[in-house]
Amino acid sequence: MTDSLTLAACAAIAVIAYLTRVGGFWLMAWVPLTPRVEGFLNALAGSVLVALVVPGAVRGDTALQAAVVAAVACMALTRRAVPSLLLGIATAAAWRALA
Structure with missing residues (x-):
């Protein structure tokens, strides 16, 4: 059942x-795809990502918090999302593997 x-x-x-x-x-x-609508759609993906990550970072474990710090630092330095996401994932995985 x-x-x-x-x-x-x-x-x-x-x-x-x-x-x-x-x-x-x-x-x-x-x-109609006006500049305002296009700007909204461009910002939407980042907003969804932040909405998914922030609650986990606030209530999450140390590995997740370290991953967020690493990803934010990478984003500030490179201004590229994909390397920042990959670094965050690698940081969380490495932290959990070593802990």
Whole structure:
């Protein structure tokens, strides 16, 4: 009973996630791409990332906090997101491996 309920819940979540993504693309087809809208969309990815990372950094363990510090320092120096994310992941992994 539990396995079928879990499978049904996962399937429902997958369908909802797919419909949300498709609905967003469909909705944005009707929105004119003004400079203001483009700026909003460019800032959205960073906002989502911050919303995911900050609660973990505040309540997280030392490895996560060290990873955030390393990623922020790398971002301040390089102004590049991908190397900063990779450094944060590597820092957390190394911290946990050595601790």
